[in-house]
Amino acid sequence: NARSASGGSYKVFSQALDRGMRRRLELEIHLLRALEREEFFLNFQPVIELDTGRIVELEALLRWEHAQHGLISPAEFIPIAEETGLIIPIGRWTLREAARLMREWLSRFPHLPPELKLSVNLSPRQLRYSGLVQEIAATLDEVGLSPSRLKIEITESLLVDSDEAVLCRLQDLRAHGIELALDDFGTGYSSLGYLSGLPVDCLKIDRTFVERLGQDQAQAAIIQTIVSVARALGLNVVGEGIETEMQLVHLRALGCTRGQGYYIARPLSADGVATLFQRGLTLLLPAQKLPGSPP
């Protein structure tokens, strides 16, 4: 049978599995302690208006610097935090820290545009927590950041199988003046019709669609569809994961008004953001990349 015929690779496979499980268990144990050990910090990635290069948002991205394993990707530890429920205290820390820094930048740099927002990712488990809205409102109040400066990103898949309570919570966030964005849009299988009934303000086109722009006609068609639906519903659209000038040019031509990606700016440390603002930079594209700018 297949197992005895490939006994060698089965063994390697099972060892790899063990290693994977051991690491996971280890991370889970360390995650319990990470908050009190102050191992978390935030990066911020700008979102710009593609026409002008103006920074309209800073997305807070959580980082975990583990004593032995070094920097661990959120793609690895967020799911563990979700499953264990640790995402509640970790998310609480993230929102407070992000809001605190945003408040600080707004006070230090009065030239920052009034429309600049802070964007924070929330995971499904946080949306199922009944105290969420109360807690966010209280944190913003304590920190002194207006709710209108905050935007919350949730994944599309959350909405596809969400219950009434989650929808109410989203409505409640919006009633407080907080904006809502659907992250990784296009991967969660929600019908576009379904969107019209949802309490959201913005769609973030998943980077898998942006990745193959220019090589694959289908991607352009999908993006065009998302953009026209967003327009019809009065939503903002952000193209995620822009890595090349070509992708940026294509996105703009398809009517996508906002963008984010390594080509525009990598996620920055808090100090990096302060340096940027200190230099008076609220635009991020070199002038020659802007349409209609003088040669």
Ligand code: C2E
């Ligand atoms: P996301 O919210 O979709 O964030 C965008 C991710 O794409 C970030 O990865 C960012 O560094 C990366 N990215 C940005 N531009 C480019 C690009 O041009 N090319 C490529 N290849 N990647 C790009 P990161 O920081 O590793 O975060 C991964 C995911 O982890 C996030 O995806 C988000 O879902 C989750 N996450 C991050 N921070 C938090 C948090 O505070 N709370 C929760 N619940 N989830 C978070």
Ligand code: MG
């Ligand atoms: Mg996001």
Ligand code: MG
């Ligand atoms: Mg995203």
Ligand code: MG
């Ligand atoms: Mg994404």
